[in-house]
Ligand SMILES: Nc1ncnc2c1ncn2[C@@H]1O[C@H](COP(=O)(O)OP(=O)(O)OP(=O)(O)O)[C@@H](O)[C@H]1O
């Protein structure tokens with residue numbers, strides 16, 4: 001109720017007017033901020049409860065591990081893009097970056113150059129570097145830059161494979177992604193934990209992360225406080241590209257090969273997970289912890305619907321509805337005005 | 341049956357409002373009569389802005405009733421827009437015009453439907469009406485077709501007020517209630533006079549004889565001068581009511597507000613230093629195109645130099661250039677003997693410069709970042725990390741808690757967001773940042789803007805402390821008493837050049853007239 005009256009991006013209700021007063025009366029009926037933050041968790045619990053009552057196979061150790069393995073790629077990609085969103089930018093090229101890395105990996109494996117495949121994550125970082133430089137130093141809006149590079153990277157990937165499925169011939173990568181290194185624990189879960197640890201550490205515990213939050217909160221202030229705004233932006237895009245590239249390696253190993261559009265579905269799902277968790281597209285609030293919740297909700301929903309045998313067509317409908325509902329309650333609209 | 345007061349425009353009764361643990365209003369009752377000008381004074385965080393929010397429909401109080409022209413306002417149905425339609429207009433502490441629209445479009449924002457026929461807006465009529473109102477109240481100095489983004493702060497404030505009257509007349513409301521929240525906080529001397537005379541004209545205008553005003557301001561002189569009656573608020577309560585504003589002076593009002601007499605030595609003149617250390621900052625023929633030319637002066641360790649000037653004098657631009665926000669076209673700038681003419685903001689901070697900008701909301705503070713993080717932002721490495729890269733929350737909290745104490749920032753703890761603080765407390769957070777960064781040269785653009793009288797005194801004391809520690813201070817301000825009282829030396833700018841440099845030693849301060857003569 002306190003902040004929900006206003007549609008200006010950065011202010012509290014009592015000091016600034018609503019641009020359109022009509023919003024105020026509607027928005028004030030939404031839950032209080034503290035409550036709002038809990039909504040994603042509540043939604044998750046509700047989904048868990050629902051699927052558990054619907055199927056005895058849902059809440060089992062086996063299925064939980066299946067879900068973890070299946071969510072791992074989305075988690076890695078979404079965590080990378082999270083910092084970019086916290087800074088108030090957006091990275092639309094993550095799907096294409098994953099594709100290009102995956103395609104290159106399959107391609108190299110066919111030619112026998114398997115030793116350099118792990119280094120392909122650096123290609124992801126390089127893609128991020130291109131994005132970062134265009135956004136930070138050429139000062140173009142990240143939306144347009146990454147929209148452009150999304151097509152460019154996608155085009156390069158298609159050119160490399162000629163549009164065909166190329167199978168991956170590199171057992172050690174497949175094993176590292178699909179295997180079970182410790183008991184029943186799938187490798188995906190481990191990679192996911194590493195990605196979570198790294199991005200949470202960066203976001204919450206480092207000077208770099210703090211700068212990202214400051215830039216998202218108010219770039220001018222960050223600048224005036226002497227923070228290297230441009231450099232920070234470049235690094236956060238590099239990080240996003242790096243994780244997207246790693247996601248691409250996981251993806252090609254999971255699918256057993258590459259196709260020119262394999263990363264595509266991850267772009268929008270990653271953004272959905274980020275926003276659903278409660279990171280505002282306006283920047284400054286949210287973070288990796290939020291994204292984890294978002295990814296888990298998406299995975300539970302997808303997996304649960306399959307387990308209870310719902311019509312596959314309903315999956316997207318359900319997912320879309322959950323996204324919209326989650327966003328309605330999580331986002332403080334007062335902080336969201338720029339994304340109309 | 342409740343009696344209906346025909347002569348009251350608004351009556352707020354027993355309003356209570358809590359934000360989390362903060363009790364912003366605690367049973368506040370306030371009345372404003374038709375045609376009356378009522379002042380609202382109180383310390384930062386006393387709840388003044390919140391009262392205005394309640395009256396203007398932005399906040400529905402937890403308890404209490406609002407009676408408008410004798411009729412109780414249905415709470416469920418009270419919104420900012422409804423309040424507008426009922427003739428209640430709020431002028432904001434931070435302005436609320438859209439910079440990318442023209443003056444006349446801003447004036448009728450949200451009321452375009454009154455100009456539309458069959459879905460198209462009659463812009464010609466809108467513009468003509470706007471022109472008529474502008475000329476009636478402020479003369480021809482502001483073109484209704486001009487973009488608001490190009491106007492000065494003071495001009496924008498005039499537009500905001502005329503806007504209220506324009507809409508009232510459009511809606512045929514004869515007794516509008518205008519809520520003013522620190523309208524003059526950032527006004528320069530010349531704009532101030534224009535503003536007072538505008539208010540005077542509005543009150544004597546036949547069509548709006550019944551217009552009422554509720555004014556919140558930390559300029560106690562203006563509160564007393566303009567108001568028929570003044571409410572004094574403290575900690576969410578009305579603690580005093582001054583009905584006889586003619587016979588009360590600033591010091592009395594201050595005492596009522598703070599609960600003790602105003603410090604005899606408001607600007608701590610007795611602590612003003614007369615001997616200084618080495619040269620800290622040196623400006624040599626500094627020029628920035630279209631802003632100021634050929635500015636030269638230096639400030640020593642422990643010295644406070646005040647910079648005064650009217651709108652367009654280039655004094656704020658000078659501050660921005662010193663901070664590194666706008667490139668210096670010619671001349672040199674030195675700090676502690678290092679040439680920083682072409683250095684970046686970050687490099688200058690590293691050399692010891694701290695800058696408190698004029699526009700708090702867009703440049704000073706990150707509203708949704710907790711205040712401890714706001715405070716350590718300029719000196720992350722020194723105040724918030726162990727090593728170079730890894731943050732230490734304990735260290736950061738300790739730094740922030742200490743700074744909060746020194747500045748007496750009113751907040752439940754150091755992790756609240758500035759968005760939930762009152763205006764004056766936000767200002768203190770910005771000030772605290774340069775303190776945390778251990779700046780040796782402070783450039784302050786209106787450091788006490790929106791800060792209450794008591795807290796101002798605290799800030800003055802703090803500036804004296806800093807001077808004692810050898811910090812060199814450049815203070816850009818429009819408040820003449822502050823400029824004169826605090827400075828060792830006063831630099832007056834006009835039209836982008838320095839027109840006068842006056843010594844202002846303790847005990848032999850120049851008079852306000854002396855300075856005003858150089859200003860205009
Ligand atoms: N949206 C909010 N959320 C939480 N606390 C708030 C909010 N708005 C106001 N407060 C708190 O309520 C109290 C009163 O605030 P208010 O803005 O009314 O003070 P004020 O008298 O206008 O002060 P100032 O002179 O500094 O502008 C303060 O303690 C403030 O921190």
Ligand SMILES: [Mg+2]
Pocket residue numbers: 388389390433521762763
């Ligand atoms: Mg206020």
